[in-house]
Amino acid sequence: MTDKELIDGLINRDNRITDYFLDKYRPLFKNAIALIFDYRVDEDECINELYLYLMKNDAEKLKSFAGRSTFGYWLKRVVIRFFKDIKDTGKVIDNKSGEPLFDKTGIADYSDRIAAIEAKEDLERLFMLMNNERYVTVLRNLVIGDSEPEKTAAAMGITVANLYNIKKRALASLVKVAIKQMNNNENK
Secondary structure, three states: OOHHHHHHHHHOOOHHHHHHHHHHOHHHHHHHHHHHOOOOOOHHHHHHHHHHHHHHHHHHHHHOOOOOOOHHHHHHHHHHHHHHHHHHHOOOOOOOOOOOOOOOOOOOOHHHHHHHHHHHHHHHHHHHHOOOHHHHHHHHHHHHOOOOHHHHHHHHOOOHHHHHHHHHHHHHHHHHHHHHHHHHHHOO
């Protein structure tokens, strides 16, 4: 596959080419992550952020490739700069412990269990206010159900990269709905 075919496929959001791109350049991404971050980070989170960056504003960054070098060399420079930027701005969580961000083993205290039930009910109310059922499905599977991204993507008939894009948009939509609901409650 030529550089032009690869870039055109990414810009056109061709799932086959996106998968090829993510597989082919994954070693580059992993090496750059190891080089840039002096602490443990979630590689998938970093790669997802990179993909979103490349595709932002109708793939503006990808379209800036002028062909003065190979795509691989150009991408290497872009990847290193991007990862340095997200490290400097603190966009990626330091994951030194390797432990989950919250304890899934259960909530011991009764009042905490009541609060968890109320939070779940609040979340279900927000889901009902969301217009996009696909967003709700992704949030239920990935965030609440803690399903494997590969399984969820396969069940939905999409790539994992697309699933992460949907998840990001779904979380943004959930935040908007929550803020709107909060403002409505304050005005009462």
